Amino acid sequence: MxxxxxxxxxxxxxxxxxxxxxxxxxxxxxxxxxxxxxxxxxxxxxxxxxxxxxxxxxxxxxxxxxxxxxxxxxxxxxxxxxxxxxxxxxxxxxxxxxxxxxxxxxxxxxxxxxxxxxxxxxxxxxxxxxxxxxxxxxxxxxxxxxxxxxxxxxxxxxxxxxxxxxxxxxxxxxxxxxxxxxxxxxxxxxxxxxxxxSSTLDPDYMMLIDIFNAFQSNANIKEIEALFKMTPDLIYRLLTLINSVAYEFIVRISSVKQAIALLGYDNISRWILTIILASKKSDFRSDPLLESAVIKGKMMEDICKKYIGKDLSDKAFLTGMLSLVNVVLGISLEDLLDKINIDTIIHEALTEHNGRLGDLVEFMEKYGKNDYVSADIILKKINPSASIRDIFEIDTVALMYLENVKKTNMV
CATH class of the missing domain: 3.20.20.450 (EAL domain)
Structure with missing residues (x-):
């Protein structure tokens, strides 16, 4: 929100x-x-x-x-x-x-x-x-x-x-x-x-508590990454944090895991605590647009794993999530990307539809508008063996993924 x-x-x-x-x-x-x-x-x-x-x-x-x-x-x-x-x-x-x-x-x-x-x-x-x-x-x-x-x-x-x-x-x-x-x-x-x-995104309070506790219990980075992937608002703020406090880094971020590793457990744990202490909330809520960002990121990650390659799947998740965050903030995509030091492949996929991730972004835009004819043409360009029916299944899996996590009060 x-x-x-x-x-x-x-x-x-x-x-x-x-x-x-x-x-x-x-x-x-x-x-x-x-x-x-x-x-x-x-x-x-x-x-x-x-x-x-x-x-x-x-x-x-x-x-x-x-x-x-x-x-x-x-x-x-x-x-x-x-x-x-x-x-x-x-x-x-x-x-x-x-x-x-x-x-x-x-x-x-x-x-x-x-x-x-x-x-x-x-x-x-x-x-x-x-x-x-x-x-x-x-x-x-x-x-x-x-x-x-x-x-x-x-x-x-x-x-x-x-x-x-x-x-x-x-x-x-x-x-x-x-x-x-x-x-x-x-x-x-x-x-x-x-x-x-300025404006930012207000993450779910209970999710903040879950992530903070995960850091305190020294959970492995895959578990931490999984929690972050359910909170696109917090991922966005993590990326702006890196741009703010770690401006000497010249590396561009290509995945959630990389962002976590770059700042380290102690620094992110302190940052999460800062947000918790500043908010002093006791309730939690979800935002439909942010839920859509989770679903889109998950779909792009799974499509990438199935039809493009696992090496780009982390970038695909981040690309899908970022493609909706600017809408939540009410700013242009260009203004959003100016705030974060994102990987060039992701940047060009979002702004110019360049490369394989760019094709996937374009596919998701057509798919989201129910323009399945145009979407199928782009999908065949991504991988000739892919079909829209497979995407329907991936979409369903992403929805179930979101609902299962919501049932555990993580979103």
């Missing part, structure tokens, strides 16, 4: 008024304000991360670092680890519990390569260990007098920390805080947060 996604982004500025980086903010709608009803930091951060993965890290950040609000509890889930550590500053919320365990987990992420910032910082002895780990301290300049802020900068000057003045609203304040030693600035004087939006 298609859903709209939103994320707030506000620039953090250097002293010369150039953009240093961005803070990403939880937004539930296109309205530019935080949803104060969302008091669960874990869910809010999961929502931000889910939307970053879906929209694309490079799309949102460019070459700039990103500040993301977290707590030690969020870090313990491991879902942050999919992000490119060299470009991410973890902003520890002022509401965080601070004890030895919290300091330990933050130090782990610091040692791993993430930057650390303290958000809306108010000094207390409990925060002393974190000051020594931090790269940045953010001060809400509206909370203090200018004399108090001067004192704090003097107090912390030996820690080697960069200071961020938050909620700078007029030029005179920018100049004042720059003169007394602040390094970076954020506030309405420069730019209000902007809300960026």
């Amino acid at each position: 298609k859903k709209s996604i939103f994320i707030g982004r506000q620039p953090i500025i250097n002293g010369d008024k150039s953009i240093f980086g961005y803070e990403f903010l939880f937004r539930k709608t296109a309205e530019n304000f935080a949803d104060i009803s969302v008091s669960d930091n874990l869910s809010a951060t999961a929502n931000v991360l889910e939307n970053i993965y879906d929209i694309g890290i490079k799309t949102l950040m460019g070459e700039k670092p990103a500040f993301i609000n977290v707590t030690p509890d969020v870090l313990e889930t491991g879902m942050i680890q999919l992000l490119p550590k060299d470009d991410i500053i973890l902003e520890i919320l002022e509401t965080s519990r601070i004890d030895n365990d919290a300091v330990s987990i933050i130090k782990e992420f610091k040692d791993y390569g993430f930057g650390i910032s303290l958000d809306d910082f108010v000094y207390s002895e409990a925060w002393e260990p974190l000051l020594r780990l931090s790269d940045y301290v953010k001060l809400d300049v509206l909370q203090y007098s200018k004399a108090e802020i001067k004192e704090m900068l003097l107090l912390f000057k030996d820690y080697g920390i960069k200071f961020i003045a938050e909620k700078v609203e007029i030029y005179e304040d920018f100049q004042f805080y720059k003169d007394i030693g602040f390094n970076l600035f954020q506030g309405y004087f420069f730019q209000k947060p902007t809300v960026l939006s």
